Amino acid sequence: MGLWSLVKRIETVVLIAQLASAFFDTGLQMVVKERCANATDSINGTSTVDSRQRAMTNFYMTYNLLAKFTPIIPAIILAKIGDRGYRKIPIVIPLVGYLLSRAVLLSVVMLGWPLEALYGGVVLHGLCGGFCSYWAGVMALVSLRSTEDDRSVEMMRVELIYGLAGLVGSLASGHLFQLYTATFKQGSLLVGLSVFFYLVCLLHSTFLLHINRAQVTGPESDNENQGLISHNSRSLVNIALLFAGGILYDVAVGGGMEILVSFEMKEPLNWNATQVGYGNAAGFMVFLTSFFGVMVMSRWVSDVSLIIIGMLSFAVGIYFMAFVTETYMFYLARSLTLFALIPMPTIRSLLSKQVKGSSYGILLISLQLSFKVASLAYTPIYTRVYQATLDWIPGFVFTLSSIITVLATIPISVVGCRLSKRNEYERIQGD
Structure with a gap:
């Protein structure tokens, strides 16, 4: 494969976007x-660690709820458009939202806009999917270009690129944040x-990203397409169990990671920008170790x-x-989570094996949206529990x-038993 062909693949989009995201996360x-x-200083004269933590967690709670609630309807619409053959649309439109929301943070830094302006930015981001x-x-494109046998590795390869870009971006971000001049404020660069x-x-995604016919229509011909769920109820039960395990795991990871960004800012850690960047980089190292774990x-x-190994690693x-x-x-603690990124792409891979190729988009967006709906509950719960303790x-x-992660292994274990029985039955039928 030539260099130009590599440039036009979805991995290039993932690489560039994640570099940008790593810079944004540290800046935010x-x-x-x-x-x-x-x-808090201006209100109280002097602020305590607890008052600052409450102010930060209250901001993140509102910010994260907006980020998770507003994309629900737009994402469904974009997924349906993608499944009709317009595979670029669910990628390009969200990138417009990313660009607008990041521009709002730049205005907060350079023009002194109030912090609450970021709520408007995250709403714009959500309305774009x-x-x-x-x-x-991205995952729909990867699913469509891969076979069932190599799909888990293909998805983890994209996750690896995502993680490596985040690692490099995070390592550099703390140093870049502290670079400023009399003209440009700290964080502007x-x-x-x-x-x-x-x-x-x-x-790039608008003009260079290459989508071949197989990625538009899927490996099955139109007259073979039988909709989202396969013709028997077995796939439906497997999908429900995979959704249950995925949602529980997302609650555990999402809730913990949302609080971690505030936990790093208080004593006894009380990190500066460089330490924040290094801490984020440690999180992205998990993408590398998870990829090699799958390989x-x-x-x-x-x-x-x-999936179970990855979940227990995170637990x-x-x-x-x-x-x-x-x-x-x-x-x-981060080193113990070395396989924590294995579960989600592997769950997506198993889900994609339950349906026809033309339904990958709507199935995968349904999984993502189920995470969003769950977060509407766990974000305020985790925030209040953290503040109370x-x-x-x-x-x-x-x-x-x-604890929630351990519970997530239960439905996944049931799926394993069901798939094992099905494979044994198919072997007997084949004989």
Whole structure:
């Protein structure tokens, strides 16, 4: 495959977009920390750690709820358009939203807009489909170009590129945030680069991204297409169980990671921009270890076993995070989650094997939207639990995530038993 062919693949879009996202994430964390500290100082004269943490977590709760609620209807519409053959649309339109929302953060940094302007930015992002539309569109393309046998590895390969880009971007982001001049305020360069990369990504996906016929129509011909669910109820039950396991795992991971960005900003960690960048980079290292885990273990274990191994890896690591009091302990906890990224792409791979190719988009967007709906409950719950336990055990929410992760392995184990019985039956029929 030539260099130009590689440039025109979906992996290039993922690479550029994730570099931009890594810059934005660090910039957002630092801007929110500084603005919340200034706001509580002005109100109280002097602010306590708890008051700053409550201000930050309240902001993130509203921000995350808006990010997860507003994309629901637009994402469904974009997924249906994608399944009708317009595979670029669920990717291009969300990138427009990314560009607009990142431009709002740049205005907050450079023009002194109030922090609440970011709520408007995240709404624009959501109305364009948000991450759930963008990532479901990416995974639909990957599913359509791959065979069932190599689909899990193909999806993990895209996740690897996503993680490596995030790793590089996060390592650089903390240093870039601190670069400023008399003309440009602190953070302007970092957020400006994020906006620029999203613009490049949008132009690339619009004019250069190559979609071949197989990725438009899927491997099955039109007269073979039988809709979202296969002709027997077995696939329906498997889909329901995979959704249940995926949702529980997303609750555990999403809730824990949302609180982690505030946990890093309080004592005893109290990180600066560089440390935030390094911490985010440690999170993206999990993409690398998860990819190699799939490459090695997939030779000997099933997809279901891979999912359970990944879930247990996260459960152990996030439990240890509850007792972190030093920076080195944070990295130890992160190292225990080395396979935590395996479950989601493998669940998507198993789901895609239950339906026809022309239904990949709507099935995968349904999974993403189920995560969004679940987050409408877990985001405020995790926030309130964290605020209530700040003076007791600040890391209690991480223990909660560990428990929910263990529960998520139950429906996945049931799927494993069902698939094993089906394979045995098919072998007997074949004989």
